Amino acid sequence: MERIRVMLVEDDPFWQHNISSDLAEESDMEVVAVAATKEEAIEAAFRQLPDVILMDINLTGNNLDGLEATKEIVSKLYERGIKVIMLTSLTEGEIIMKSFQFGALNYINKLSYKDIVRAVREAHEDRSTIHADAARIMRNEIQLRELSPMEREVFDLRKEGLSKQQISDKLHKSTNTIKSQLKSIKNKLIFFRGE
Numbered sequence: 001m002e003r004i005r006v007m008l009v010e011d012d013p014f015w016q017h018n019i020s021s022d023l024a025e026e027s028d029m030e031v032v033a034v035a036a037t038k039e040e041a042i043e044a045a046f047r048q049l050p051d052v053i054l055m056d057i058n059l060t061g062n063n064l065d066g067l068e069a070t071k072e073i074v075s076k077l078y079e080r081g082i083k084v085i086m087l088t089s090l091t092e093g094e095i096i097m098k099s100f101q102f103g104a105l106n107y108i109n110k111l112s113y114k115d116i117v118r119a120v121r122e123a124h125e126d127r128s129t130i131h132a133d134a135a136r137i138m139r140n141e142i143q144l145r146e147l148s149p150m151e152r153e154v155f156d157l158r159k160e161g162l163s164k165q166q167i168s169d170k171l172h173k174s175t176n177t178i179k180s181q182l183k184s185i186k187n188k189l190i191f192f193r194g195e
Contacts, residue, residue, distance in 0.1 A: 005032045007034070009041040011056060052083045052123050096137050106122075158185075
């Protein structure tokens, strides 16, 4: 049986050890490389040509260099069909959307590490479903694209906890304008209850 060649890109020794150990227990998988930096990840991807890469997003501080590594690996090794699964503790919608734009196939929060083995198999078989960690946030982000730039600004301020009056003051708009925009946002977004 040909084993799934997995590369782990992770800077935290705790996760390096635990994820590598979990994957090593699977008879159909082998960890062919472990990288801790963007540069190591790119070099190892070209050298090892793994089937699936588990990619942490923040490899050095909060630089999102795992995203950059994903973009470079996927674009340069596209014909090899390498699958990238983002593995992170970040839950910001913009980062999740950018991960998929840069070529990631899936996005799993480290708290859901028990799902990694299944996600690797699904990715390898080209039948990957988007993990629940990302799916809800992606649906919300897609809905938010229905908003005009002004509505999005009002939405973000309301989400931060500002009152209608505070939003009105901050944006130099009348309270009636803000009320009208909040009503429009509420009609466009199923999940928003800002009124």
